[in-house]
Amino acid sequence: MAQGIPNEVLMNTTLVKDLADVAKDAALLQGVLMRIQEKPNSSELVTYAPFTLFPTPVPKAVFLQALSLQTHYNILVDKISQDSTFLEEALASTIAVDDFTARLFRIHQQILKEGRSQSIMLGINRSDYMLDQRADGSSSLKQIEINTFAASFGGLSSHTPDVHRHILNVAGRLEESQRIPDNNPAAGQARAVAKAWELYGSERAVVMFLVEESQRNIFDQRFIENELWKRKIPTVRKRFDDVHKKGSLDQDKRLFVDGQEVAVVYYRNGYMPDNYISEETWDTRLLMERSLAVKCPDISTHLAGTKKVQQVLARPEVLEKFFPDQPDMVEQIRATFAGLYSLDMGSEGDETVAMALATPDRFVLKPQREGGGNNIYGSEICQVLEGMKESTERTAYILMDKIHPTPGQNYLLRQDAPLKVSTCLSELGAFGVYVRQGKDMVMNECIGHLLRTKSSEHSDGGVAAGVAVLDNPLLV
Ligand SMILES: Nc1ncnc2c1ncn2[C@@H]1O[C@H](COP(=O)(O)OP(=O)(O)O)[C@@H](O)[C@H]1O
Numbered sequence: 335m336a337q338g339i340p341n342e343v344l345m346n347t348t349l350v351k352d353l354a355d356v357a358k359d360a361a362l363l364q365g366v367l368m369r370i371q372e373k374p375n376s377s378e379l380v381t382y383a384p385f386t387l388f389p390t391p392v393p394k395a396v397f398l399q400a401l402s403l404q405t406h407y408n409i410l411v412d413k414i415s416q417d418s419t420f421l422e423e424a425l426a427s428t429i430a431v432d433d434f435t436a437r438l439f440r441i442h443q444q445i446l447k448e449g450r451s452q453s454i455m456l457g458i459n460r461s462d463y464m465l466d467q468r469a470d471g472s473s474s475l476k477q478i479e480i481n482t483f484a485a486s487f488g489g490l491s492s493h494t495p496d497v498h499r500h501i502l503n504v505a506g507r508l509e510e511s512q513r514i515p516d517n518n519p520a521a522g523q524a525r526a527v528a529k530a531w532e533l534y535g536s537e538r539a540v541v542m543f544l545v546e547e548s549q550r551n552i553f554d555q556r557f558i559e560n561e562l563w564k565r566k567i568p569t570v571r572k573r574f575d576d577v578h579k580k581g582s583l584d585q586d587k588r589l590f591v592d593g594q595e596v597a598v599v600y601y602r603n604g605y606m607p608d609n610y611i612s613e614e615t616w617d618t619r620l621l622m623e624r625s626l627a628v629k630c631p632d633i634s635t636h637l638a639g640t641k642k643v644q645q646v647l648a649r650p651e652v653l654e655k656f657f658p659d660q661p662d663m664v665e666q667i668r669a670t671f672a673g674l675y676s677l678d679m680g681s682e683g684d685e686t687v688a689m690a691l692a693t694p695d696r697f698v699l700k701p702q703r704e705g706g707g708n709n710i711y712g713s714e715i716c717q718v719l720e721g722m723k724e725s726t727e728r729t730a731y732i733l734m735d736k737i738h739p740t741p742g743q744n745y746l747l748r749q750d751a752p753l754k755v756s757t758c759l760s761e762l763g764a765f766g767v768y769v770r771q772g773k774d775m776v777m778n779e780c781i782g783h784l785l786r787t788k789s790s791e792h793s794d795g796g797v798a799a800g801v802a803v804l805d806n807p808l809l810v
Pocket residue numbers: 462464478479672698700703704705706707708709734735736737738761793794795796
């Protein structure tokens with residue numbers, strides 16, 4: 335049977351050193367880049383985005399399963415976003431104690447009260463999984479979370495397959511090099527944004543990327559911008575502050591920023607409390623949500639991606655409610671759920687607390703936060719839960735079964751880090767896009783994948799958080 339990279343290659347230090355040099359140059363040539371943090375706004379200070387020296391073995395069947403599920407997940411996210419009663423009930427206990435989710439929810443309610451001004455919906459999602467190791471050595475696909483807001487690395491991951499293929503070619507591993515699947519989420523994302531832009535129906539209107547202050551990961555976004563420009567669709571990059579100072583709605587709620595009409599707001603910023611530095615930032619979010627521009631995502635879809643919603647979805651009969659006549663779909667989605675437990679006040683939540691305190695190593699405790707580095711593991715679960723187990727504070731969290739992927743050996747290449755072999759864990763993401771106009775789904779596709787790998791000594795954290803690095807599946 336076809337396998338991963340053999341030990342004679344992995345452990346050959348002379349070869350590995352040479353390959354690492356080849357690899358870094360290949361990443362630079364392919365545009366797998368990040369800006370260096372200290373000087374965020376200069377394109378003159380650039381390095382390769384961190385990545386693995388070798389691709390990581392992933393069973394083909396599980397890989398295809400993740401991809402084929404993505405259109406189901408797109409529909410699920412969209413249905414949740416349209417079900418205001420469900421969102422209200424699911425998030426009630428969370429918003430009572432979590433200010434950030436509460437503020438997002440208030441915007442959602444205000445939009446419902448005013449009536450949504452735009453019936454075109456654009457979703458760019460990424461559903462992330464780990465491969466849980468079964469006793470018999472096989473692995474099963476378990477969802478970590480779904481990202482409905484600012485799901486990143488579709489741009490860079492469109493260019494990493496050629497880097498790994500090149501490394502394997504240089505290493506004389508031609509057969510393996512052919513088992514790295516093609517990937518082009520950037521093209522798929524641009525196709526979806528272009529569709530939404532077309533449906534908006536104004537040739538002069540722009541696609542506005544609502545971007546971070548730091549712009550460290552700008553190249554990931556540039557690939558999508560470039561695809562849009564190739565289609566003669568103009569794009570602009572604005573921060574919250576730019577929109578606050580130069581943005582307004584006309585009498586038809588069309589959004590204008592700096593004199594340009596905005597057809598699509600594509601948020602790459604605004605998913606964590608720190609992104610909202612002032613009341614003006616919140617006002618600016620509300621302004622964009624109220625506008626006629628297509629929001630990717632809109633506020634309801636943002637809320638559909640919360641971890642509390644993920645936990646409620648895992649309750650009995652909830653998926654059935656969204657897919658009453660599609661038991662197959664329900665079964666396929668549910669098969670990817672890990673155990674998820676409520677910490678709401680009451681006996682069920684009390685049981686969750688007792689279970690977590692008794693066997694903390696079996697679980698991950700998660701607050702309603704995105705961006706990596708927020709989850710709580712191991713003995714720290716006990717410390718945190720002991721401090722709040724009798725209080726409603728606990729309802730800001732959910733508890734999840736810890737997933738145990740099979741570790742592998744690899745080298746994590748990042749600037750200024752020594753070259754050494756690490757024991758690694760990987761997380762596979764599937765990118766999905768959809769466009770809906772009123773009741774019509776005009777596009778619903780899986781557009782590619784993302785593999786990220788981290789050293790097993792880190793429990794948490796993504797690429798942007800500086801823990802995980804970009805990788806590719808080596809299908810086995
Ligand atoms: N159930 C789990 N089992 C094992 N690791 C997990 C689990 N949930 C999260 N993690 C780890 O923590 C990281 C961050 O968790 P995630 O739920 O994706 O939150 P975030 O929104 O911060 O990305 C994941 O990338 C993964 O490495």
